[in-house]
Amino acid sequence: MAEGQRRDFYAWFWRAPLLVWQLLFFVVPLAFMFVMSFWLVKNYRMTPAFAFDNWAKMLGWNIFWSSYAYTMALAVAATILASVLAFPAAYGLAFRVTDTTRRWALFFLIIPFFTSYLVRVYAWQVVLAGNGVISAMLGWVGLGPISLLNTPIGTLVGYLTLSFPLVVILQTISLASIDKTLIEAAHNMGCSPLRTVFSVIIPAAKVGLIVAGLFCFILSFGDFVSPYYLGGSKPPTLSIMIVDSTKSGQQWPRAAVIAVVMILSLLAIAFTAVKFAYRRRG
Amino acid sequence: MTQSLVVFDKVEKRFADFTAVKPTSFEIAQGEFLAIMGPSGCGKTTTLRMLAGLEAPTGGEIRFEGKVMNDVKPHERDTPMVWQSLALFPFLNARENVEFGLKMRGMEAATRKKKALDWLDRLGIGQFAERNVAKLSGGQRQRVALARALVTEPKILLLDEPLSALDAHLVIRMQSVLTKLQKELGITFVYVTHSQSEAFAMADRVIIMAQGEIAQIGKAKDIYRAPANKFVAEFVGRNNIFEGTVKANTSGSVQVETRLGTFVVPTAAASTARTGDPLSFVVAADLVQVSTKKPAAENVVECQLLSEQFMGTTVTLFLEAADGSEIKVQIGQRELETIDLTHGGRLYASWPSSRAHVLAG
Numbered sequence: 001m002a003e004g005q006r007r008d009f010y011a012w013f014w015r016a017p018l019l020v021w022q023l024l025f026f027v028v029p030l031a032f033m034f035v036m037s038f039w040l041v042k043n044y045r046m047t048p049a050f051a052f053d054n055w056a057k058m059l060g061w062n063i064f065w066s067s068y069a070y071t072m073a074l075a076v077a078a079t080i081l082a083s084v085l086a087f088p089a090a091y092g093l094a095f096r097v098t099d100t101t102r103r104w105a106l107f108f109l110i111i112p113f114f115t116s117y118l119v120r121v122y123a124w125q126v127v128l129a130g131n132g133v134i135s136a137m138l139g140w141v142g143l144g145p146i147s148l149l150n151t152p153i154g155t156l157v158g159y160l161t162l163s164f165p166l167v168v169i170l171q172t173i174s175l176a177s178i179d180k181t182l183i184e185a186a187h188n189m190g191c192s193p194l195r196t197v198f199s200v201i202i203p204a205a206k207v208g209l210i211v212a213g214l215f216c217f218i219l220s221f222g223d224f225v226s227p228y229y230l231g232g233s234k235p236p237t238l239s240i241m242i243v244d245s246t247k248s249g250q251q252w253p254r255a256a257v258i259a260v261v262m263i264l265s266l267l268a269i270a271f272t273a274v275k276f277a278y279r280r281r282g
Numbered sequence: 283m284t285q286s287l288v289v290f291d292k293v294e295k296r297f298a299d300f301t302a303v304k305p306t307s308f309e310i311a312q313g314e315f316l317a318i319m320g321p322s323g324c325g326k327t328t329t330l331r332m333l334a335g336l337e338a339p340t341g342g343e344i345r346f347e348g349k350v351m352n353d354v355k356p357h358e359r360d361t362p363m364v365w366q367s368l369a370l371f372p373f374l375n376a377r378e379n380v381e382f383g384l385k386m387r388g389m390e391a392a393t394r395k396k397k398a399l400d401w402l403d404r405l406g407i408g409q410f411a412e413r414n415v416a417k418l419s420g421g422q423r424q425r426v427a428l429a430r431a432l433v434t435e436p437k438i439l440l441l442d443e444p445l446s447a448l449d450a451h452l453v454i455r456m457q458s459v460l461t462k463l464q465k466e467l468g469i470t471f472v473y474v475t476h477s478q479s480e481a482f483a484m485a486d487r488v489i490i491m492a493q494g495e496i497a498q499i500g501k502a503k504d505i506y507r508a509p510a511n512k513f514v515a516e517f518v519g520r521n522n523i524f525e526g527t528v529k530a531n532t533s534g535s536v537q538v539e540t541r542l543g544t545f546v547v548p549t550a551a552a553s554t555a556r557t558g559d560p561l562s563f564v565v566a567a568d569l570v571q572v573s574t575k576k577p578a579a580e581n582v583v584e585c586q587l588l589s590e591q592f593m594g595t596t597v598t599l600f601l602e603a604a605d606g607s608e609i610k611v612q613i614g615q616r617e618l619e620t621i622d623l624t625h626g627g628r629l630y631a632s633w634p635s636s637r638a639h640v641l642a643g
Contacts, residue, residue, distance in 0.1 A: 179367070179369070181365055181367055181369040182369055182371060184336055184356070184365075184369070185363070185365060185369035185371075186357075186382075187335075187336070187355075187356040187357045188334055188336070188356055188357075188361070188362060188363050189357075189362060189382050189383035189386055189430070189431075189434070190357050190358075190360075190383055190386040190387055190434075191357055191382075191386045192357050193357070195386070199382075199386075200371065203371070203373040203374075204371070204372070204373060206373065280373075280414055280416075
């Protein structure tokens with residue numbers, strides 16, 4: 001009994017810092033934000049209250065819902081694009097190169113994270129602008145000038161800048177850990193190499209592929225930098241709407257409503273995705 | 283031998299830094315149960331994988347029903363395999379695993395479902411058809427793997443150490459399942475194993491491989507009674523190997539001088555031996571007799587009893603001869619009771635000359 005109690009003490013001793021940290025800097029602010037969503041703003045000053053005004057205003061506002069749909073659509077598009085574009089790269093790295101090459105490739109895929117995301121997004125402005133690199137190249141073949149800056153495509157490029165290397169890394173790791181005899185067994189039973197990708201490799205790596213996509217979705221859904229600097233803020237995504245709300249008329253409670261809706265959406269999607277990833281039959 | 287289904291014609295497999303299979307030729311008959319046996323790294327699995335197309339030979343030709351297979355892709359062959367790890371698809375249930383090969387052949391869903399269920403029933407696991415394969419026992423998974431490989435009604439089934447992960451009592455059960463299936467279906471089984479008991483219990487013919495070469499090919503009985511060389515004699519185990527030189531070769535008998543004394547071996551096998559030639563022979567452990575009194579016969583070795591090992595109704599005695607070499611004797615339990623045994627006690631091992639088998643080379 002004493003032995004067990006001592007073990008309990010040590011367990012709690014080492015858990016305590018993390019628990020305190022999470023409580024102070026995650027649970028408390030989150031709870032505060034939730035509480036704040038019921039406050040009121042009077043004469044540009046927040047006053048504590050318990051009113052549903054903000055919720056009614058935001059949820060009844062068409063522009064909020066179109067922004068929600070737009071943000072969701074962009075994040076879904078980024079997730080699909082990143083997952084589909086990353087797959088051939090990850091497949092090659094997992095099955096077609098030596099272990100050494102794979103290690104180097106994974107290392108190089110981490111390097112983009114060494115520079116600030118903001119700096120990389122600014123670099124894209126030069127490439128995407130009307131007098132930028134892509135437009136100039138299109139000019140050589142008689143097209144353009146065309147500016148991809150301040151378009152949804154610009155935003156998507158930014159989202160992919162943020163998440164693509166991560167998706168490739170996660171996909172590569174999950175594909176490389178597939179039992180190779182499963183692939184041989186598929187060939188052995190008359191499954192062509194291309195069909196094996198869809199019949200065996202993707203199902204076998206399902207969890208990793210879904211988690212990779214989920215990361216892309218989460219990063220894109222909440223991102224502020226790309227829709228602002230590459231998408232031109234029009235139409236606004238939810239993150240831009242949060243900033244706008246706080247700037248115009250000190251509407252922190254309305255921003256809190258948007259934030260709470262975003263968090264609940266992400267929770268629901270992440271939960272569903274993970275549940276689907278680990279779903280087993282029989 | 284009936285018509286050959288598979289021909290290996292000087293087939294060779296080199297990897298960058300070593301040769302897995304040296305140029306090797308053999309044939310597999312229609313409906314034969316062939317075991318390929320050998321220590322790890324002997325090339326047995328590579329040989330099997332070349333037959334399935336999972337490794338490309340670097341020399342020679344593999345023919346299947348007369349057709350050269352070297353450039354045929356694995357998925358275009360009909361050489362299903364049962365893997366050591368079973369390689370069942372974890373994301374499919376038992377029935378879907380069995381259906382896989384049929385689906386790839388474009389069979390319609392209802393037909394393939396019925397076929398898969400028939401096979402699962404035949405192997406006695408019909409009630410687990412819709413169960414996740416991870417939730418099946420080792421023996422049940424084994425049967426799913428077998429059903430999955432056989433459902434396409436192939437002419438040949440390749441098995442790569444399929445029983446090595448099972449408990450001993452299950453191994454015996456699965457052995458009889460396998461031999462029964464093979465007889466009923468009348469198809470060719472090629473069975474790779476490192477286990478002598480599995481190979482000898484099931485196979486019509488056994489290939490023993492060593493260092494990428496065939497050391498011996500033949501019926502289990504022949505390999506056991508007449509090992510072709512010292513490697514086989516040692517690998518098969520229950521053999522006593524004697525090395526010496528020819529002392530005299532008279533018309534009636536060949537006398538061999540060894541460190542343990544002079545022994546007589548059958549003339550026929552050593553007729554060309556001349557005095558002074560090196561000569562080795564083996565005497566299988568179960569052909570050696572023991573007694574506490576010195577028998578008045580040729581081929582007697584005086585020994586001490588070191589230990590005994592009981593295996594069912596037989597017992598193996600480990601004796602030590604005067605020069606420290608070991609002599610193995612396998613006798614029945616009943617026979618053992620008639621001998622007065624004490625550890626360290628003096629014993630005489632003896633055998634008739636006709637039981638000695640002269641090794642080539």
